[in-house]
Amino acid sequence: MQTSMLTWLQRLVQIPSVTPNHAGPKALTPGEAAMGTYVARVFQDLEADELVYDPVLPKRDNVYAIWYGQSPEVCLLDVHMDTVGVEQMTIDPFGGEIRDGKLYGRGAVDTKASLAIALGVIEEHLASGKMLPYTIMIAATVDEEEGGLGALALTKWLKQRQWRPRTMVVAEPTLCQPVYGHKGLVRQFISVHGVAAHTAQPHLGQNAIAAMSHIISALVAEHERLQHLPPAGLGHGTLTVSLIDGGRGMNIVPDHCRIGIDRRVVDGEDVAQVAADIEAICYAASPLPVTVEQVIHANAFFQDPTHPWVSEITQYHANEATIAPYGTNAYAYTDLADCCVVYGPGSIAQAHTADEWIEVAEIERAAGFYRKWLLGAE
Ligand SMILES: [Zn+2]
Known part of the structure; x- marks a missing residue:
């Protein structure tokens, strides 16, 4: 199986996953159940060593996939599966149309692109036949756009397992800037x-x-x-x-x-x-x-911005670490990892809009960093 990140993203956008409290008639089947089922199947196809369903709410499970690497040190990606509502949208929310260098649809930028990139990078890794340098965990979480209960469940699961990730990304559109805090x-x-x-x-x-x-x-x-x-x-x-x-x-x-x-x-x-x-x-x-x-x-989210991994990201992208004026799942992640940032392709300005889109170039930009982060690519 070789699929490009754009194809992954189209498929993810085409699966409705509107957070239930935002759902009107256009949301089709509300909730993350269909996304969770699809993502779990893809994780299996991508030879995940471990697949976990963590029940959060009725028919709304977080789905975790783990690939063991040479080092037990964990790189963790939290990527929420739910999206905001689609009733006010002026484009087909689940079309995934690519036009003029942009991919359109609900969740394209917030935040299915980050999941598509992670799937693409794992797929590239499988094709390479190499060992993973670190253990990778992808946590596809529920309920980010409403109550943040998926993030709390992930926190609890990690603590029970006594896992402290070495590095953690909370996927949100930040134009590839590492966000080290929000109130x-x-x-x-x-x-x-x-x-x-x-x-x-x-x-x-x-x-x-x-x-x-x-x-x-x-x-x-x-x-x-x-x-x-x-x-x-x-x-x-x-x-x-x-x-x-x-x-x-x-x-x-x-x-x-x-x-x-x-x-x-x-x-x-x-x-x-x-x-x-x-x-x-x-x-x-x-x-x-x-x-x-x-x-x-x-609680506020705050990561020491002088941590070497934050510098690694800013050096890679030649940008600066910043703080966000909005909240994310990172509310729940204070001191959960050695270093945690909010990070992802595309701009928050396109999130929750009537014609949500992400620039294709942004996906490739973030993918470069993901390869470095997850596969140790230079
Ligand atoms: Zn988001």
């Missing part, structure tokens, strides 16, 4: 509970909106405080009050007010501590009872 996330709903009364006699009530105004002021002050801390590797944390609702009518003292907050977390901060600190600020600021509902906790 983490804490999201909470904060509710103030008051007592309703007629607004003609407001002293009989307890105004939840007025109490919430104290909390909002305290959270705005907390954001300002964060801006005056010495910057971390990822800069400064931020705190945004992003949602608000409350009250029942113009003539009723509001008994309820709720806000949503989005706190971006930098390296060195612990999300559990950050969440507890925000709660404490709210309790201290409000004269009325407060409840807090946690929505999301995800």
Whole structure:
């Protein structure tokens, strides 16, 4: 079997794998099941030494393939199988058409190209008849575009196996720049509970909106405080009050007010501590009872950019390591590998778009680095 990376990519794009919460009628069969089945078969055809189905959600398994090399040191690729929705697309999402040096379709750039490259490189390796220098693991994961549960399952699996990869790539379109960090996330709903009364006699009530105004002021002050801390590797944390609702009518003292907050977390901060600190600020600021509902906790991803492997990538591509303004599966991968970067061909600007595409030249560019990384090619 000899297939070019472009043919692999066309085949992968032609298999719908829309993450279920994004799926409308055009998504055909939602979820990663068909992709997982196809990818597992290809891994077998490519003579993987080990094939693992790691159940994450019903009919949504991560699929891992391992090829043992001369060294037990592991090179790990995490490549998510799911894509965002296709309802707004202006091209055939599952066409995989190649036109003017670009391959079109949902997942082309985010992030099936990286999987196609890995399959192509393994295929080249088989044709060469040589031994692999390192052990290669490809983790085709589920649920990246929604909850990130595939990444958590992979983390758990590696820890159970006591495997610490030497190098790890989290596949996302970065224009072949190694991304060494992105901020983490804490999201909470904060509710103030008051007592309703007629607004003609407001002293009989307890105004939840007025109490919430104290909390909002305290959270705005907390954001300002964060801006005056010495910057971390990822800069400064931020705190945004992003949602608000409350009250029942113009003539009723509001008994309820709720806000949503989005706190971006930098390296060195612990999300559990950050969440507890925000709660404490709210309790201290409000004269009325407060409840807090946690929505999301995800630590920042930060890799020391001076690691030699990061330099190897930047030297290979003559580019620079950078940080990303968006989040990835790497939320879950803090200190999982000796060195972990987010990396892949194509631009995030084409991800999630109505006419998603990847430049064919970008695929070959990243493939060169993959050959060096996985096969030790010079
Ligand atoms: Zn992605």
